[in-house]
Amino acid sequence: MNAVECPREHEVVAVVLSGRWPEGCDLALRDHAAACAVCGDVVAIAPALRQDQRLSDVQVPAAGQVWWRSAIRARADAARQAAQPMVWLQAVAGAGAVGAALAGVGMMWPRLQGMFHFLPFTAASLQEPMLLLTGIGIVAAPIAYYLALPRE
Amino acid sequence: MAEWTLSDVERLSALHDADRTFQMTEDAFRAFYELTARPVWLYLARITGDRRLADDLLQEAYYRFLRTTTTFESDDHRRNYLFRIATNLAHDNRRRPRMQSVPVDDAERSLPAATENADQVARRLDVTRAMSQLKPRDRSLLWLAYAQGASHEEIAERLGLKRSSLKTLLFRARRRLITALGSTSPKERRS
Numbered sequence: 001m002n003a004v005e006c007p008r009e010h011e012v013v014a015v016v017l018s019g020r021w022p023e024g025c026d027l028a029l030r031d032h033a034a035a036c037a038v039c040g041d042v043v044a045i046a047p048a049l050r051q052d053q054r055l056s057d058v059q060v061p062a063a064g065q066v067w068w069r070s071a072i073r074a075r076a077d078a079a080r081q082a083a084q085p086m087v088w089l090q091a092v093a094g095a096g097a098v099g100a101a102l103a104g105v106g107m108m109w110p111r112l113q114g115m116f117h118f119l120p121f122t123a124a125s126l127q128e129p130m131l132l133l134t135g136i137g138i139v140a141a142p143i144a145y146y147l148a149l150p151r152e
Numbered sequence: 153m154a155e156w157t158l159s160d161v162e163r164l165s166a167l168h169d170a171d172r173t174f175q176m177t178e179d180a181f182r183a184f185y186e187l188t189a190r191p192v193w194l195y196l197a198r199i200t201g202d203r204r205l206a207d208d209l210l211q212e213a214y215y216r217f218l219r220t221t222t223t224f225e226s227d228d229h230r231r232n233y234l235f236r237i238a239t240n241l242a243h244d245n246r247r248r249p250r251m252q253s254v255p256v257d258d259a260e261r262s263l264p265a266a267t268e269n270a271d272q273v274a275r276r277l278d279v280t281r282a283m284s285q286l287k288p289r290d291r292s293l294l295w296l297a298y299a300q301g302a303s304h305e306e307i308a309e310r311l312g313l314k315r316s317s318l319k320t321l322l323f324r325a326r327r328r329l330i331t332a333l334g335s336t337s338p339k340e341r342r343s
Contacts, residue, residue: 044330052299061207066211070174
């Protein structure tokens, strides 16, 4: 036997939880508990915890109510999950639309540049910023779309 | 009549099957619930110290239990799994900002039973007050071991602890409770 555990601890706990401590249990076990540090601690706290467990006012909801609430929640979760692929499809479509719009602007650029010849830059100087903007748009559009959607 | 989209059809199909994904039938759940709801609620109330929170966590624990895909080998395994969910929920909840709580009432707990004498009532109140000063894991350990009479194997499974470290943890929790009792009990303080 060491200070951390005692082989008779379970026996003492069983006697306490059955309500036979101290009068209803045999003298040898009481003597042991009086001499053993582990079992001494156990009998100092276990009867009060057992009483607390036994006498506490517990009002749990009916089983049917818990089942019903769980079923409603499962349905709500299932509906949310079923809607998720559609959200992603819409996000991909949104990204495609942004990409197509930017590609359209790129194809039209020589003509547009002619219309805006008074501007202080050329098509060649805008090629890199346009590519960069296209890339950012393709990445950011689905993310922005996803963040903008309501969670519930 | 409204037109149906593919999304509507998918949703309806999902709704129809939602509670079929539960891992037991309603009748089996009712029987299981009658056996476990009271001890689980008490456990949650004692480790969180909040009755309203215990109500919410009880519902959440059973929901997660019903949705689990785990295969249970026995009723004990099923019960331990439920307690494990309850333990995790209580721990997760501690990390979140607190809502208004309804504390477990000392006065209600100290109501004497017909079979209790004044010393027993005072001792019970001292122990429950001292328990509230302990860390949640210590409270869990002591409550499972000495209020519910769970074996070391069951406690290890319910709290997700190693069996080898349990004896030491339980020993320390007992000592902390005894020390806390020394600081809360008027009788102990006088001596």
